[in-house]
Amino acid sequence: MPVPSGAPINSGSPSVGPAQSYTAALTLLASLFFMWGFITVINNTLLPHLRSVFDLSYTQTTLIESVWFIAYFVASIPSAKLIERIGYQKALVVGLLIMAAGSLGMMLAASLPSYGVTLVMLFIIACGISLLQVAANPYVVVVGAPETASSRLNLVQAMNSAGTMLAPMFGAYLILGRSKGGTAEAGTVLTQAERLADAHSVILPYGLVAVALLVLAVIIARFPLPAMGAASSRVSREERKNHSLWRHRNLVWGVPAIFIYLIAEIGVANLFVNFVSQPDIANLTHEQAGNYLTFLWAGMMVGRFLGAAIMQRVSAEALLAAFSIGAFIVMLVTVFAHGPVAMWSLILVGLFHSIMFPTIFALGIRGLGPLTEEGSGLLIMAIAGGALVIVQGWLADLYGLQMSFLLTAACELYILFYALWGAKPFVSGDAPAAVEPGRPEMASSDAA
Template identity: 65%
Template sequence: MAVAPVNNPAVAVVSGSPGFNYRPALAMLATLFFMWGFITVINNTLLPHLRSVFELSYTETTLIESVWFIAYGVMGMPSAFLIERTGYKKAIIIGLGVMAVGALMMVPAARMPSYGVTLAALFVIASGITLLQVAANPYVAVIGPAESSESRLTLVQAFNSMGTFFAPYFGGYLILSRTTGGTSLEGTELTAAQRIADAEATQLPYVMVAVVLAVIAVAIWKSNLPAMGAATSRVTREERRKHSLWSHRNLVLGVPAIFIYLIAEIGVANLFINFVILPDIAGITPAEAANYLVLMWGGMMVGRFAGSFILRRFPADKTLACFALFAMVVMIGAATLDGLFAMWCLILVGLGHSIMFPTIFAMGIKGLGPLTEEGSGLLITAIAGGALVVAQGWLADAYGLQNSFWLTVLCEVYIIYYALWGSKPNAVAVDEGTA
């Protein structure tokens, strides 16, 4: 990532000065990546649970996750404005507080129980995560040496995947294994009393999450995170007006790449348990299927740790293309095969998806120079693409759950296109990136 030269000494420190040790701050930020990955994937175990409690269609089930990602589109720019006014550290603390409030809202949602209040609670949690995303991703990209931004962001994202790896165990044990719906085969009819009891099972896990978030907020409040306000304001507003984001092909095509990638990742993750429990796939209970979901997220974690080293030795565009091609092949398998072969294809897509977000993000802001902050904001807002997982839910209702995975195959095709052609900065981007 190109960094425009400035005279502010604080910027020189944050940008990788030999006298500045950025690793403690990076370690602190890794806990944030872990937590929002952990909470996001709890939804993957929550969705089949809520489908049973509220007797939802696939469209209504995936709408829950759509509301989650709509928060990125709605709160992305307000989060950027909040960071500008309060600074990164205070904004991160506020984000953790918002997430804790949303987690506690799941308690009355479970006691009623109410589908609408559940949607509202998840929107609040996702709004807090949006604030963390807008703050932490550019922070990680800037805080260390510019030449290792792709590798560094992939490494920290690996801790996000570590959170997604442990979350299915947590959700499977504290939600699915303690409910009638979670321990019953697909098609089992629940009584009204059983559905109410199942709904109440979500209270304890979310209270525990709220407590952990509060502890992390206090730890960050007492920590010594370097101020990034000066570091990210590299040039004046007047200077920025001389440049246009839309002249940078790698950003213009990178925004839809993030958007489309999220459709693929979230669609697979949210429908994984529903797919695996089908009689002609694995025919197991949701609680048992959650253990296999762990393997999918584990593949993403392993892929990101490995990818952080691979990206130091091989070009980012070729590496991304190889991972996307692998993801496309296994998704074709998931859409066409039966039994355990189809299930393992869906598990392996986690490995293919592993490096996509951090690599696309780093490639998208490459060469932006004085427009790096605005470009980062657009890429984070594109995470709202996860909201279109409802389209896959509609396809599953209309054409069958397995056939809905052809949408994921198409998503992988675009990522391959972006990696090999769309991600290359044009002449304007290269010139401005050296400013």
């Protein structure tokens, strides 16, 4: 049953020449991937900061991130409708402006300070990112040779990881490093005056982020993005009635794969600082732990560059299976080990998580033909799985932070199942699609 979703990347104009004609556009889009990765991961240093400022439980702390990812579910379909109304390029500009408005609102929330206003402003920022995600991911998949779609999306997502790698250093220096709670030893109780002063440390970094987003919005507005042409336009509503998304096994199992993967990724990232700060793990201040978080995201960046290269020779499914096994093993080490071993095993999961989102996404829309747009939108909506990080916060409160990572280990097993069986391009009721394993091929006439 099709639903309104992914960006209708069309223009009615002739398609632009060879693949290299899109290089400049992909480079500019890579800057968007960088920015939303950067802003998303600022949360990883913001959460321990807010936990200290507002004296929150783990459940209340992870609720902040849950609100962030609920925005993906709420904003995905409205984003697609907005793109249909105003066009792809203007929608990108609107998305950046929404993010800038939310960043300015974070300055207000820090000035008050207010936990409720903080939740609202983070929700607004996430809505802007959702608008960018709905359009940019399918765009990268269909621009260029279909047999290298998974590799290409991993390559561009590596720029997203570059943003996630730099964000912890930015947050550790400008948020945690300028606050009493961020530089004090674990267990230190702050006075009311110290909490108020710490809240104000958020004003400068979000002001800088707002300026960067406004500049990027101006650049996008003036840049001549290439039209995708008639070959990529939406198939008529009447023709789409003859097709069903639910007959494509790779999509049906791919949506929960994205949903479950986000629980794993966000749980690790958001609880990393609190975990490694514990006396029996690394006994670090939050500022020091924030710096180590950089290694987690650096592993994701390196893994995506390597994955893009390896997928030229190895099937995407095989590599996804290998990485999910690696992630499961290091998460078990994280749960049952102590000291630096537990810290470094948690850092290493970033390498194994690296290819999961872009690879699942490309495999999920493989072979959808005229339903590629609808399938893309469902996969983007599944990013809302990150909202269930609150479940890990609840487990941490009940059973301890270290044991809560068993949830992450369980998530890795589902990704393994998807790689080995769920991702196979089989249409229920028909013979398996004639697609080379690991290659998310789509006829250009069907690409959305």
